[in-house]
Amino acid sequence: MDTAGFTEIGSAQELRDLLGEPDRRAADKVRRVLHDFDKQWLARSPFCVIATADGSGWCDASPKGDPPGFTKVLDDTTLAIPERPGNRRADGYLNVLANPRVGLLFLVPGRADTLRVNGRARLVKDAPFFDAMQVKGHRPRLAMVVEIEEVFFHCAKSLLRSELWKPGTWDPTAVPSPGRIAKATTRKDQDLEELEAYFGPSYAERVYEG
Numbered sequence: 001m002d003t004a005g006f007t008e009i010g011s012a013q014e015l016r017d018l019l020g021e022p023d024r025r026a027a028d029k030v031r032r033v034l035h036d037f038d039k040q041w042l043a044r045s046p047f048c049v050i051a052t053a054d055g056s057g058w059c060d061a062s063p064k065g066d067p068p069g070f071t072k073v074l075d076d077t078t079l080a081i082p083e084r085p086g087n088r089r090a091d092g093y094l095n096v097l098a099n100p101r102v103g104l105l106f107l108v109p110g111r112a113d114t115l116r117v118n119g120r121a122r123l124v125k126d127a128p129f130f131d132a133m134q135v136k137g138h139r140p141r142l143a144m145v146v147e148i149e150e151v152f153f154h155c156a157k158s159l160l161r162s163e164l165w166k167p168g169t170w171d172p173t174a175v176p177s178p179g180r181i182a183k184a185t186t187r188k189d190q191d192l193e194e195l196e197a198y199f200g201p202s203y204a205e206r207v208y209e210g
Helices: 012-019 036-044 091-098 128-133 157-162 178-185 192-198 201-206
Strands: 047-053 059-065 072-075 078-082 101-107 114-124 143-154
Touching: 036 114, 047 091, 059 091, 072 128, 078 114, 078 128, 091 114, 101 143, 128 143, 178 192
Parallel strands: none
Antiparallel strands: 047 059, 047 101, 072 078, 078 143, 101 114, 114 143
């Protein structure tokens, strides 16, 4: 890429000169202990994004989803997120083993604000709370336990600008289907019709298999 026309920011002071300082309420909203409203939010959230980085700083952001309340509140400063069957790359989990710092972003459908949690994670392959994490008879193989260091609500501006929750803006056909994407990238040797069937309606019935 030709970066000749870029004007890059090279220091924190230069960034602050451009953006300004946060107001007091924004700067002071970080908490270290879960409020009851945080717990209510987690009880209704079916989706979060987990950000991790390895020991060299190589980053990963991984979506996690399950029925609302899948993130278990163990106490006022500790959360647990179950693992479900996937592609077994385990990018984020490998990162946690090298660097326990994680950032979590929890969404509630229809709400434009989000809940952010930052902390230190560890992986456990069994614990007494695993039985409470069963879904459709499937007990998690592991869970990520997060010791909270920061928790706060993030303002709604980004989701309002994106109109994320407005069905009128949705168009799933605007981009290629999962089958076509797989055919072009990772499954070039497979028949497109076969892939479209694999990623079709029955795919949702298999999300706890593996």
